Amino acid sequence: MYYGHSDHEQYGAGGHMSHATAPGFHNPSPAPPPRYTAPYVVQHPGGTIRWSSGLCHCCDHPENCLITCVCPCITFGQIAEIVSKGSPNCAVSGTIYTVLCFIGLPCLYSCVYRSRLRAQYDLEESPCVDCLVHFFCEACSLCQEYRELKSRGFDMGIGWEANADRQRRGITVPPVMAQGMNR
Structure with a gap:
């Protein structure tokens, strides 16, 4: 049996009609893929990353x-x-x-830096407002911010001056990829 171009879209390569394209079924258009602004960074349609x-x-x-x-x-x-x-x-x-920490309010100071980090890289405010994230989950939020800067190529152990010097000289550290399945 010969299928034309439009028949291929409806019946597929094997000649079978899928449920989504069968007559009487609504086929919503798929959402456009997210835009990539930097390696491993996904930008949402609203502009936040x-x-x-x-x-x-x-x-x-x-x-x-x-x-x-141990020592945040x-x-x-x-x-x-x-x-x-x-x-x-x-x-x-x-x-x-x-x-x-001695007066119990380090989260007020650290949430300011989370807000600055988000503003610098246009990151989404998630899962909730910055101060609440730091108040209820201080260690997790610090770890997330550390990983974010590391994934953007910063070597966290050498400080700002050495990182800026590396960038001026064109030396970049590749983003760290999460360990997963290997071939």
Whole structure:
């Protein structure tokens, strides 16, 4: 049996009619694929960009997860230095965070940097408002921010100045891919 071009769309390569294209069935047009703005970054139609990993994917980077759970001021200091482009540096930001831990309000300081990070990279505000994310899930939010900066090519251990120097010289660190199935 010979099928024309339009018959191929309706019947498929094997000559069988699918349910979605059978007469009487509504075939909604598929949503357009998301636009890619950078490697592994998906932009939504509204203009915001998804985070490179979820809030609860802390075990994607187990070393950082452990450090953040034991001493979150280290992770926060690294994030704050990169987001603020070196001023204040990691030690100053980490010290301020530690002092705020004694009065129980480090989340107020860290949520400001989450908002700055989101603004710099046009990231979506998810799963809820930044201050609530930091208030209820401080360690997870710090880990997510760390992974986001790392996926954007920053070497979190060397600070802002060394990362900026690498970018000026054209040396880039490839994004870290999650370990999955191998061939």
